[in-house]
Amino acid sequence: MSLVVIGTVAFDALETPFGKTDKIVGGAATYIGLSASYSVKPVKVVAVVGDDFAQSDIMLLEEHGVDTEGLQIKQGEKSFFWSGKYSNDLNSRETLVTELNVLADFDPIIPDSYQDCKYLMLGNLTPQIQRLVIQRLVNRPKLIVMDTMNFWMDVALEDLKTTIEMVDVLSINDEEARQLSGVHSLVKAAKIIQAMGPKYLIIKKGEHGALLFHKNKVFYAPALPLEEVFDPTGAGDTFAGGFIGYLAATDDISFDNMKRAVIHGSAMASFCVEKFGTERLLNLTQEEIEAREQQFADLVAVVPASAVQNA
Amino acid sequence: MSLVVIGTVAFDALETPFGKTDKIVGGAATYIGLSASYSVKPVKVVAVVGDDFAQSDIMLLEEHGVDTEGLQIKQGEKSFFWSGKYSNDLNSRETLVTELNVLADFDPIIPDSYQDCKYLMLGNLTPQIQRLVIQRLVNRPKLIVMDTMNFWMDVALEDLKTTIEMVDVLSINDEEARQLSGVHSLVKAAKIIQAMGPKYLIIKKGEHGALLFHKNKVFYAPALPLEEVFDPTGAGDTFAGGFIGYLAATDDISFDNMKRAVIHGSAMASFCVEKFGTERLLNLTQEEIEAREQQFADLVAVVPASAVQNA
Numbered sequence: 001m002s003l004v005v006i007g008t009v010a011f012d013a014l015e016t017p018f019g020k021t022d023k024i025v026g027g028a029a030t031y032i033g034l035s036a037s038y039s040v041k042p043v044k045v046v047a048v049v050g051d052d053f054a055q056s057d058i059m060l061l062e063e064h065g066v067d068t069e070g071l072q073i074k075q076g077e078k079s080f081f082w083s084g085k086y087s088n089d090l091n092s093r094e095t096l097v098t099e100l101n102v103l104a105d106f107d108p109i110i111p112d113s114y115q116d117c118k119y120l121m122l123g124n125l126t127p128q129i130q131r132l133v134i135q136r137l138v139n140r141p142k143l144i145v146m147d148t149m150n151f152w153m154d155v156a157l158e159d160l161k162t163t164i165e166m167v168d169v170l171s172i173n174d175e176e177a178r179q180l181s182g183v184h185s186l187v188k189a190a191k192i193i194q195a196m197g198p199k200y201l202i203i204k205k206g207e208h209g210a211l212l213f214h215k216n217k218v219f220y221a222p223a224l225p226l227e228e229v230f231d232p233t234g235a236g237d238t239f240a241g242g243f244i245g246y247l248a249a250t251d252d253i254s255f256d257n258m259k260r261a262v263i264h265g266s267a268m269a270s271f272c273v274e275k276f277g278t279e280r281l282l283n284l285t286q287e288e289i290e291a292r293e294q295q296f297a298d299l300v301a302v303v304p305a306s307a308v309q310n311a
Numbered sequence: 312m313s314l315v316v317i318g319t320v321a322f323d324a325l326e327t328p329f330g331k332t333d334k335i336v337g338g339a340a341t342y343i344g345l346s347a348s349y350s351v352k353p354v355k356v357v358a359v360v361g362d363d364f365a366q367s368d369i370m371l372l373e374e375h376g377v378d379t380e381g382l383q384i385k386q387g388e389k390s391f392f393w394s395g396k397y398s399n400d401l402n403s404r405e406t407l408v409t410e411l412n413v414l415a416d417f418d419p420i421i422p423d424s425y426q427d428c429k430y431l432m433l434g435n436l437t438p439q440i441q442r443l444v445i446q447r448l449v450n451r452p453k454l455i456v457m458d459t460m461n462f463w464m465d466v467a468l469e470d471l472k473t474t475i476e477m478v479d480v481l482s483i484n485d486e487e488a489r490q491l492s493g494v495h496s497l498v499k500a501a502k503i504i505q506a507m508g509p510k511y512l513i514i515k516k517g518e519h520g521a522l523l524f525h526k527n528k529v530f531y532a533p534a535l536p537l538e539e540v541f542d543p544t545g546a547g548d549t550f551a552g553g554f555i556g557y558l559a560a561t562d563d564i565s566f567d568n569m570k571r572a573v574i575h576g577s578a579m580a581s582f583c584v585e586k587f588g589t590e591r592l593l594n595l596t597q598e599e600i601e602a603r604e605q606q607f608a609d610l611v612a613v614v615p616a617s618a619v620q621n622a
Contacts, residue, residue: 089495184400187538208519211536220533220610225522227498250616259613299531300611302570305561 002116003040003248004141005032006108006133007123007237009047009061009071010080013097014276016231017088024277025057027080028123028147031234033066034281035241035268036121038289039249041065043241044114046133048102050078064282069111077102090229091206110136119248122146123237127156127163134166143253145169145244146198147236150176165197169258171240173204186211187218200258202243204236212262214255221262222299224270224292231276235269238281242268267292313427314351314559315452316343317419317444318434318548320358320372320382321391324408325587327542328399335588336368338391339434339458342545344377345592346552346579347432349600350560352376354552355425357444359413361389375593380422385413401540402517421447430559433457434548438467438474445477454564456480456555457509458547461487476508479564482551484515497522498529511569513554515547523573525566532573533610535581535603542587546580549592553579578603 007029014021033043044067051073058068083097108129120141122130130146146167152160153176164170170193174186180196181189190201190213201213205223212219242265243258250257267289274280318340325332344354355378362384369379394408419440431452433441441457457478463471464487475481481504485497491507492500501512501524512524516534523530553576558564561571578600582591 185538185540187536205519208516209531209533218536218610219613220520220536222520222531222533222611225498225529225531227496229496256614257616260616263613297613297615299529300533302530302574302608303567304608305568305571 002044002114003036003119003121003244004044004046004070004110004114004117004133004137005029005036005121005123005241005244006046006130007032007121007125007147008080008103009045009049009053010082011052012233012277013081013083014231014233015085015096016090016276017086018230019276021276023081025060026082026234026277028125028237030061030278031237031272031281032121032123032241032244033061034064034278035238035265035272036245036248037065038268038284038286039242039245039264042067043245044070044111044117046070046108046110046114048072048074048106048108049080050102051075053079060282067113070109070114072109074102084233086232090232093232108133108136115139118142118251119244120144121240121244122163122167123240124149127152127160131163131166134163143168143244143247145171145240147171147240148176150179153179161196164193167198168253169200169202170198171202171204171236171243173206173236177201177203190218202262204239206232206235210239210262210266212258214258217255219255219259219262221259221266222296223266224295224299226270226273229273232273233277235272238272239265239269241265263293263296264289267296313355313425314347314430314432314555315355315357315381315421315425315428315444315448316340316347316432316434316552316555317357317441318343318432318436318458319391319414320356320360320364321393322363323544323588324392324394325542325544326396326407327401327587328397329541330587332587334392336371337393337545337588339436339545339548341372341589342548342583342592343432343434343552343555344372345375345589346549346576346583347556347559348376349579349595349597350553350556350575353378354556355381355422355428357381357419357421357425359383359385359417359419360391361413362386364390371593378424381420381425383420388413395544397543401543404543419444419447426450429453429562430555431455432551432555433474433478434551435460438463438471442474442477445474454479454555454558456482456551458482458551459487461490464490472507475504478509480511480513480569481509482513482515482547482554484517484547488512488514501529513573515550517543517546521550521573521577523569525569528566530566530570530573532570532577533607534577535606535610537581537584540584543584544588546583549583550576550580552576574604574607575600578607
């Protein structure tokens with residue numbers, strides 16, 4: 001059930017209404033890898049960093065079951081850096097700094113040991129690089145999940161569409177679904193996007209949960225109403241990591257199992273936002289995760305009136 | 312199980328991206344009454360109209376099980392009139408005209424035959440008039456549900472709080488919950504608002520569903536992802552009518568039954584938005600309603616992995 005993840009491994013500097021951080025380890029592949037590692041190990045990462053990335057940071061990933069053989073370290077270069085500041089209600093954020101650094105000419109090299117890839121997670125990255133990874137795998141994985149963002153719709157739409165056509169599951173947020181499809185109704189958007197290639201579409205709605213579409217079927221995963229969101233950074237990646245990790249661990253890509261994977265991913269994301277950056281993802285227990293999944297189940301549980309009458 | 316509803320019975324003129332109407336019958340009590348009538352009959356309405364309200368309009372309500380004994384008809388005066396225009400995405404609306412007319416000096420008279428009231432629905436109206444209805448009932452109803460809106464928070468906050476303190480269930484939308492509580496987190500807002508009096512709080516989130524809070528418990532009712540929303544007018548009132556109608560019909564105000572009532576109300580609201588005004592609420596069948604409720608159940612249904620393993 002080998003799981004390969006491509007994405008950024010980077011430094012982030014975050015500012016939320018609750019505080020700010022110096023440069024901390026972040027990036028899509030970091031969140032995806034840590035999140036998936038609670039379901040399946042190792043998580044084989046393809047990414048690139050500069051020599052500013054500490055050996056201890058790499059060790060931290062390795063200790064969590066993230067295989068870093070595919071993590072290129074570019075001597076004399078700096079890691080991708082992103083700095084952002086969230087609004088008071090955490091619903092919007094402003095990018096303060098984006099330094100591409102090593103990402104500017106990232107050539108994703110797939111180690112031979114990754115060629116057993118059965119589950120492939122394409123974290124948010126240039127669509128052309130995401131595509132390269134698919135092309136460089138000798139065998140087409142059983143399932144390819146792709147995350148992307150509005151930025152690529154703005155600057156590389158045709159390139160993006162070419163990659164989208166090659167994947168099984170696309171994971172984007174509601175505004176991105178509207179932008180990509182050109183329609184407001186998410187039900188209509190789901191049809192249009194499925195016609196672009198992906199047989200499954202996940203539309204993430206943040207505090208409003210997530211929708212999973214497949215043909216004419218739809219599943220609604222709620223979000224857990226949280227007393228406080230501390231830092232939303234990485235929530236979408238953590239969701240994606242939990243989703244594909246669950247599928248890889250169970251090796252079952254039925255629609256019913258994808259529903260469970262969406263709930264698992266949502267549970268993982270609900271942990272992520274409780275602390276800065278990846279902090280909360282570093283020492284979860286299976287008991288905590290299962291208890292959180294149970295909270296999601298309880299949240300929507302209704303005892304049918306007929307069951308009461310029959311009791 | 313007598314159900315009494317107070318609210319506006321009025322004329323609306325609506326404009327959505329899909330078309331516009333002349334003056335049609337609307338108002339909170341109309342939507343609440345029609346919606347509740349599918350659960351319990353009669354629905355006893357307290358409201359006021361002018362002599363521009365046609366006898367045929369009153370007959371229409373009566374035919375649907377709405378008792379209009381408490382509907383005052385003011386000769387020589389005009390009914391409340393509201394005209395609004397929705398934005399292209401239907402997420403916002405502009406009020407074009409508000410003519411209070413008969414509402415300006417509405418004195419809610421409770422017919423003797425309404426004094427058996429066990430379930431009371433206070434549709435959106437001046438908080439002082441909502442309160443008068445409670446005071447004019449000889450016996451305190453078993454359950455009082457109150458709907459209101461941000462307008463009263465802007466212009467009559469203390470008056471509103473006095474009424475809120477007297478009710479069991481408050482039904483408002485997410486922005487109103489934030490305004491009323493002064494906090495952004497809906498979980499925190501729910502605690503603050505429950506401390507104001509209502510033991511139960513419903514937070515409506517439109518296309519994102521609804522939350523039901525009670526003490527430290529929370530229930531998340533999804534909204535059905537719809538291909539097209541035609542006209543959102545009255546959706547909140549239809550929800551409230553379905554909610555209290557279901558409770559009155561089952562005469563069970565447990566938290567578990569309130570969950571079912573929220574799903575029923577959500578199902579009724581999902582019909583309401585399919586056509587202009589009350590049109591879709593005029594000829595639903597019980598089969599259609601049950602099928603829609605099943606869609607809500609299916610939307611969030613997950614077969615636990617353990618059930619699969621044991622199967």
